[in-house]
Amino acid sequence: MNSASDPEGSGRLVLAATPLGQVEDASARLRAALATADVVAAEDTRRTKQLASSLGVTITGRVVSFYDAVEVARAPGLVADVAAGATVLLVTDAGMPSVSDPGYRLVVACVDAGLAVTCLPGPSAVTTALALSGIPCERFCFDGFPPRKSGARRTWLAQLRHESRACVFFEAPHRIAACLDDAVAVLGGERRAAVCRELTKTYEEVRRGTLAELAAWAADGLRGEITVVLAGAEPQAPPGAEVLVARVRELVATGVRLKDACGQVATAAGSSRNELYEAVLAARG
Structure with a gap:
């Protein structure tokens, strides 16, 4: 069983949401993490350094690029950093890592290795x-x-x-x-x-x-x-008996046994198979 909590002295992966546009949306925890992380894995290192500068934060840890094309290759090294006791901060250009952005593979790798993973919540488009x-x-x-x-x-x-x-x-x-x-x-x-x-x-x-x-x-x-x-689709009224009977007939015409056809159509419509079977027989008569 994996836990998000990390014993004293152990490393951890920290996923951090970054502002969508307004720098002022950065959380105090993001500012502190940028300043103190041992490793900052960034989708775009230049944008992350610009963000830190705008926040008046000096990144003291090692900065590495971590974008789609290098995610698989870089993940093992970052997992090793966490295993060795480092705090690895993962940030993307905007919003939350792993949500249509790099991060998912690194999270899975850390979880599989039994390492701590946590998150600094924040902006999401x-x-x-x-x-x-x-x-x-x-x-x-x-x-x-x-x-x-x-x-x-x-x-x-x-x-x-x-x-x-x-x-x-x-x-x-x-x-x-x-x-x-x-x-x-x-x-x-x-x-x-x-x-x-x-x-x-x-x-x-x-x-x-x-x-x-x-x-x-x-x-x-x-x-x-x-x-x-x-918007979600509006609820559809259940089809009438005549529509269900017609569907059964279509299936029977393709070679499906009558009872099997009634079962398939009734299940899909949430109706009674026996009642549908009787309706088909009545329609035949």
Whole structure:
């Protein structure tokens, strides 16, 4: 069993959220960690040093780069540092490490080695966008970045057609217009959403409306970092008996036994298999 607590004198991996845009959002714990960590693993070492300078903090530990392309290669060395008793601070360019940013593999490696892992909470584009969206978000899912190509993106969107939870995802500014067009085609223009741009920064903008309205607004492209919140699908009324009977007939026409077809359709619809079977027989009569 692994524990987040670390005995005195042992090393630990510290995941730290960094400001999305406003330096003032940095926590006191982040400032202290930047100043005292033995090793600072940074997605972009230049940006991390600029952040420290803006905070009036001097980084005294060793600074190493830790971005997507080197994550696998660098992880063993950082695990060894933690095992040797060092405090390794992991920071990304903005927001929380591991959330569509480097970090997951290093966390798993430390956990597998029985080493302590802890977190300094702070800014997250996911929860910030949810709070600003005006969309019900008691339950939500996060889906990272959509596929880049339209065909794969439409397949991904089709999976959200009946998703009752709000869905948050990131998108690149040069792909947001095409993404919203695909969303209209797959999900319908009336589904509500919010497009959040440059969160917490000088030119922060949040547009709320239907997918059709947002697609028209973004048609010429947008700038900045973008987070989208898609409203959950409205509950669908269960299909009537005639629809279920028709589905059974379709399956039977393909060679499925009548009772098996009734079982499959009833299970999918949350209905009684016996009642559906009787309805099919009655329809035949």
